[in-house]
Amino acid sequence: MKLRSLLTTAAFGAALAVPAVVAATPASAAPTGCTASDDEIYAEAPANLSGQNGDLLACQETKLSNIPGDVPMKAWKVRYVSTDAKGKKVPVTGTVAIPTAPWTKGGSRPTVAFNPGTLGSGAQCAFSKQLAGHFVDMYEGANLTLFLQAGDAIAATDGMGYIKNAVHPYVNGADAGHSLLDIVRTSRQIPGGDLKADGKVGISGYSEGGHAALWGAQLAKSYAPELNVVGAAAGGVPGDLKLTAKQLNGSFFAGFLADALIGLKYQYPELPFDQLMNDAGRQAEKDVKSNCLFGTLAVFLGAKVENFSTNHLTLDQLYQVKASNGRTGGEIIDDQKLGVDIGPAGSGAKYEIGFPVFQYRGWLEEIIPHETEDGTKNAYCKAGINTTWKNTYPTEHLSTDWGAAGDVTSFLNDRFLGKDVKSTC
Known part of the structure; x- marks a missing residue:
């Protein structure tokens, strides 16, 4: 198996139905300077968090040493308020970069809302830490370079759970979409x-990030109606999480399934995982x-979910397990199927989507089932939905992320410039 394939991200996860949450205007108690320490940025979540969605809680000027190309920019690590899948206010971390x-090119500078592909579930794996050079286990710095070279600002979320004493809720649609917006x-x-x-907004992500990008697109009108979102680009998308889980189980990439199940355990403690x-x-x-x-892929290479429960439960049996509120694990997962209850403005x-969407996958995709991407x-x-589709990249999963980066940058920047695009449906 090629090293680049071992880096490949896949996706499986779960979330409850998205709560109806609309943000008000930002609170006035934002920091007056960006002097927070890492301990403050990544601090444990308080028992109760106040503020409006998107409120800036803390920031720190930083240098993004893992974005190549030496693009002159200002950059910050940020900690901000968001709302999770259960409607609870939570702190989230991320990175903002402005050339x-x-x-x-006319009007105000646009922003690309970016969600990275899979990095792991522990707080130490945060994208913002990796971009700033804490260590390198990520692979999308060059993709961000293209946006910056085009003049776009970047607002890259880590996603929820990358703080002290937390676990990332892997591919939880509401969590991801809210964090991104x-x-x-x-x-x-x-x-x-x-x-x-x-400023106009474009949404971008691949694999886990592609799942987040489409949830951001689906939630934009209801959750963040004041944002002028003009386009979204999402590749390698695990739109049906059950199909994805079936392909991951027992495979070279079973570590992603482990990430998903442990994320599910922490997001939904009402499910009887401990028992x-x-x-x-x-x-x-x-x-x-x-x-x-890397570590997750290595530890869970070829692992099967049946080996981790006392009764050797299969995926189908796990889907039938009931939470204390009566919902089954399968129902929670089904709530996250992308493309359900959508329509144009x-x-x-x-979920109304009033802007064009670019979806894509590699011809040699080996991780996410073609059935669910298509x-x-x-x-x-x-x-x-005005949809542009491309599945002719001569690449497998990870290398499609890089191979499509130029098309993604062009697609979003054409939307920023107000150019029309005809659906390829």
């Missing part, structure tokens, strides 16, 4: 930043929390 060269709000509050409220897990399952939980991408659908695209087309 120092003036924006000369809220960091755009945050980016406009940074002392010393110059992003304007009327179901055997000693191997308890060790798996420790391994997920202590490893990032004015359709009255639960199925998500087909659902968007059937719903009448």
Whole structure:
């Protein structure tokens, strides 16, 4: 197996139905300077967090040593308010970067809301830490370079759970979509930043990030209606999490399934994971929390979910397990199927998408089932969403992330410039 394949991200996870949460204007108690320490940025969540979605809680000027190309920029680590899948206010971390060269293409500088691909579930794996050079287990710095070279600002969320004594809720749609939209709000509050409220917004992500990007697109109108989102690009998308889990189980990439199940355990403690897990399952939980991408892939190489519970439960049996509130694990997961209850602006659908979407995958995709990637695209087309589709990259999963980066940058920047795009459905 090639090293780049071992880096490949896949996705499986779960979330409850998305709560109806709409942010008000930012609170006035934002920091007056970006002097927070790492301990303050990544501090444990308080018992109760107040503030509006996107409120800036703390910031720190930083140098993004793992973004190549020497693009002149100002950059910050940020800690901000978001709302999780259960409607609870939580702190989230991320990175904001703004090129120092003036924006000369008309209007205010646009922002790309970016969600990285899989990095691991422990707090030590945070994308913001890796971009700043704490260590390197990520692979998308060069993708961000292209946006910065185009003059775009970047608001890159770590996603929820990358703080002290927390676990990342892997591929939880509401969590991911909220975090992605809220960091755009945050980016406009940074002392010393110059992003304007009327700046256009594009959404981007691949694999786990692609799942987040489409959830951001689906939630944009209801959760962040004040943001002028003009396009979204999502690749390698695990739109059907059960199909993805079936392919991951027992494979070279079973570590991603382990990430998902442990994330599910922490996000939904009402599910009886502790009663179901055997000693191997308890060790798996420790391994997920202590490893990032490479370590997780190595530890769980070829692992099967049946080996981690006392009764050797299969995936289908786990889906039937009931939580204390009566919902089954399968119902929680089904709530997250992308492309359900969507429609164009004015359709009255639960999730209205009023801007073009670019979806893509590699021809040699070996991690996410083609059935679910193509199925998500087909659902968007059937719903009448303006969708551009490309599946002709001669690449496997990870290298498609790099191979499509130029097309993603062009697609979003054409939307920033107001260019029309015809659906390829």
